[in-house]
Amino acid sequence: AQSVTQPDIHITVSEGASLELRCNYSYGATPYLFWYVQSPGQGLQLLLKYFSGDTLVQGIKGFEAEFKRSQSSFNLRKPSVHWSDAAEYFCAVGPYSGGYQKVTFGTGTKLQVIP
Amino acid sequence: NAGVTQTPKFQVLKTGQSMTLQCAQDMNHNSMYWYRQDPGMGLRLIYYSASEGTTDKGEVPNGYNVSRLNKREFSLRLESAAPSQTSVYFCASSDILRGSGNTEAFFGQGTRLTVV
Numbered sequence: 088a089q090s091v092t093q094p095d096i097h098i099t100v101s102e103g104a105s106l107e108l109r110c111n112y113s114y115g116a117t118p119y120l121f122w123y124v125q126s127p128g129q130g131l132q133l134l135l136k137y138f139s140g141d142t143l144v145q146g147i148k149g150f151e152a153e154f155k156r157s158q159s160s161f162n163l164r165k166p167s168v169h170w171s172d173a174a175e176y177f178c179a180v181g182p183y184s185g186g187y188q189k190v191t192f193g194t195g196t197k198l199q200v201i202p
Numbered sequence: 203n204a205g206v207t208q209t210p211k212f213q214v215l216k217t218g219q220s221m222t223l224q225c226a227q228d229m230n231h232n233s234m235y236w237y238r239q240d241p242g243m244g245l246r247l248i249y250y251s252a253s254e255g256t257t258d259k260g261e262v263p264n265g266y267n268v269s270r271l272n273k274r275e276f277s278l279r280l281e282s283a284a285p286s287q288t289s290v291y292f293c294a295s296s297d298i299l300r301g302s303g304n305t306e307a308f309f310g311q312g313t314r315l316t317v318v
Contacts, residue, residue, distance in 0.1 A: 091244075096242070119303060119304065128311065128312075129311055129312075130206070130292055130294075130308075130309030130310050130311050130312055131245075131292070131294075131307075131309040132309070133306040133307070136306070138303060177244065177245070181304070182304075183303040183304070184298055184302070184303050184304055185298070185304070186233050186250070186252055186296065186298060186304065187233065187235055187247075187250070187294065187296050187304065187307050188233075188235065188247060188250045188252070188258070188260060190304070190307075192244040192245040193244055194242055194243060194244040195244055
């Protein structure tokens with residue numbers, strides 16, 4: 088069965104510091120990987136997605152993620168965090184097509200940004 | 203663009219009461235989904251509708267029913283609410299383009315439901 092592990096439940100970083108959120112997945116075929124962000128009181132918004140090509144993928148809001156097949160990881164990074172990045176971040180894995188009914192979401196990492 | 207609109211945003215129910223959560227999307231997407239979000243458990247799929255006229259169970263369908271009223275609207279009904287259904291409910295929509303992969307899923311703002 089497919090699964091996603093986000094080992095950090097909470098992370099606190101200082102504004103301006105770099106950020107890395109971890110995501111490990113288990114998937115029996117070529118995975119389609121996503122990072123979504125949920126701001127307080129809001130729905131989820133797609134940051135970036137990856138299926139093939141360059142293993143470093145750029146997303147919105149200055150985020151990037153690196154796919155490492157050998158480590159089954161898809162970690163999210165940002166060089167300099169802004170206070171507005173405080174939110175909960177979800178990694179997800181699924182097939183390339185066929186709808187989101189086959190996509191598994193991780194349990195999320197809540198990011199706190201301190202001045 | 204409104205995207206995905208859910209109503210209501212908040213609701214308190216007594217055990218045994220029924221209610222319907224409404225969801226509408228204006229992006230002409232074929233697929234719509236209902237999730238629940240509980241602390242430490244991420245998003246779990248309740249029901250989905252791959253296209254107008256079809257609905258299927260997801261991971262946690264017990265205690266819920268759905269109706270795909272038309273291409274725009276997908277409602278979730280709790281027939282007899284239980285405290286275990288206290289959660290935040292999200293509706294989402296997406297599309298599958300021929301020859302391409304899953305598109306971005308768009309989510310509503312959620313309904314925070316408390317069953318007492």
